[in-house]
Amino acid sequence: MSELENARARRIVDKKLSDDWSVLLTVSRMRSTPELDLPNELLQRQNAVLVRIGRKINPPMPDLHVNGNGVRCTLTFPAGRQKCFIPWDCVVAISASNGFVIWKRGLTLNNFVPANARSAEVIDLAEWKASRAK
Numbered sequence: 370m371s372e373l374e375n376a377r378a379r380r381i382v383d384k385k386l387s388d389d390w391s392v393l394l395t396v397s398r399m400r401s402t403p404e405l406d407l408p409n410e411l412l413q414r415q416n417a418v419l420v421r422i423g424r425k426i427n428p429p430m431p432d433l434h435v436n437g438n439g440v441r442c443t444l445t446f447p448a449g450r451q452k453c454f455i456p457w458d459c460v461v462a463i464s465a466s467n468g469f470v471i472w473k474r475g476l477t478l479n480n481f482v483p484a485n486a487r488s489a490e491v492i493d494l495a496e497w498k499a500s501r502a503k
Contacts, residue, residue, distance in 0.1 A: 391425075398412040
């Protein structure tokens with residue numbers, strides 16, 4: 370991703386986090402970089418994951434830090450909480466908390482994400498798509 374695209378993605382996330390409770394980032398395994406710090410088994414099972422981040426969510430994310438390099442925070446997984454880093458190069462879409470995709474690159478998604486997605490949660494994209502098809 371170019372520096373211009375990185376700056377645009379960061380501005381979108383900063384603006385949405387100031388207006389909204391949370392933002393969903395779609396992180397792609399296909400664009401993975403050595404800097405990406407998520408549990409390995411997560412990206413081995415699926416091509417993309419949705420990660421919910423926010424400043425006013427539960428469980429709280431007091432360590433949420435958004436900068437020109439990416440997003441650093443502690444996320445909640447079934448195995449517990451883990452410090453993570455998501456570089457902008459790995460982000461292929463940004464969605465508002467209501468589920469509307471507000472920015473995307475190189476990945477076709479439905480315009481909605483699960484309304485019941487909890488905060489700081491990684492959502493199994495394949496399972497979610499299957500549930501939407503029913």
